[in-house]
Amino acid sequence: MRKIAIAASLSVFIAFLIATAFLIHPFGQPPSQMDDYIIENTQSETGTDNVVTAVLLDYRGFDTLGEAIILFTAVTGVVMLFRARKKGER
Amino acid sequence: MMSKIVRTMASLLILFTLIYGLYIIMHGHSSPGGGFQGGAIIASGIALLIVAFGSDNIHKSLKEHHLAILASVGGLIFIGLAFGGIGTTFFYNFLLGSPIFGRIPPSGPTHADIWTGGVIPLMEIGIGLTVLAGLAAVFLVIALASAEREEEE
Numbered sequence: 001m002r003k004i005a006i007a008a009s010l011s012v013f014i015a016f017l018i019a020t021a022f023l024i025h026p027f028g029q030p031p032s033q034m035d036d037y038i039i040e041n042t043q044s045e046t047g048t049d050n051v052v053t054a055v056l057l058d059y060r061g062f063d064t065l066g067e068a069i070i071l072f073t074a075v076t077g078v079v080m081l082f083r084a085r086k087k088g089e090r
Numbered sequence: 091m092m093s094k095i096v097r098t099m100a101s102l103l104i105l106f107t108l109i110y111g112l113y114i115i116m117h118g119h120s121s122p123g124g125g126f127q128g129g130a131i132i133a134s135g136i137a138l139l140i141v142a143f144g145s146d147n148i149h150k151s152l153k154e155h156h157l158a159i160l161a162s163v164g165g166l167i168f169i170g171l172a173f174g175g176i177g178t179t180f181f182y183n184f185l186l187g188s189p190i191f192g193r194i195p196p197s198g199p200t201h202a203d204i205w206t207g208g209v210i211p212l213m214e215i216g217i218g219l220t221v222l223a224g225l226a227a228v229f230l231v232i233a234l235a236s237a238e239r240e241e242e243e
Binding site for chain 1: 118119120121122124126154158161165168169172180181183186191192193194195196197198200202203206207208209210213214217220221224225227228231232234235
């Protein structure tokens with residue numbers, strides 16, 4: 001019973017992958033005009049020459065905020081785990 | 091602590107590492123790079139110092155709570171600048187057009203002018219502070235813990 005369930009879910013997954021491979025848009029033709037807009041308007045809208053930085057810190061600043069929060073949380077956890085213990089404290 | 095050759099070379103190399111890291115942070119809005127990359131470079135310089143001089147000697151002048159304060163200040167700069175444009179939207183580039191980093195470059199290929207970008211270079215500085223202090227604190231704390239364990243054994 002369990003093997004049948006695994007086989008069924010796997011075949012559904014593989015069928016999904018094959019369908020995606022046929023439905024995907026052709027290489028070099030992006031599905032939206034958003035990247036053209038960003039490349040044309042980065043310098044006038046954000047004053048930045050580097051398009052990647054403009055996307056990271058201006059158009060999608062929330063994403064970078066999340067990255068910084070992840071890094072800060074990881075550092076907090078590591079420092080808390082390895083902090084210098086007082087003598088006798090375990 | 092390693093040999094005198096390693097210590098001399100590390101104390102020379104740390105200058106170039108710090109300058110290169112600051113360059114990467116400050117030019118993040120005009121060339122490849124930015125806060126994360128430059129902060130990681132500076133933190134690697136601090137890791138070099140920890141390896142060369144030993145974590146106990148570094149810990150005399152560089153405490154982890156100082157680094158924690160620096161990382162928090164960097165994060166607060168970033169979030170504060172994001173809230174600065176709240177009059178329009180969150181993460182609005184409110185410094186564009188002002189005398190501080192306010193120049194707008196012409197479209198197309200330009201010279202890399204550093205006084206452009208509005209809040210973006212300042213956000214890079216904030217992220218750079220967070221990353222360099224955070225990674226340096228992680229290196230320092232783990233090195234101290236492993237040195238302590240070696241002493242116990």
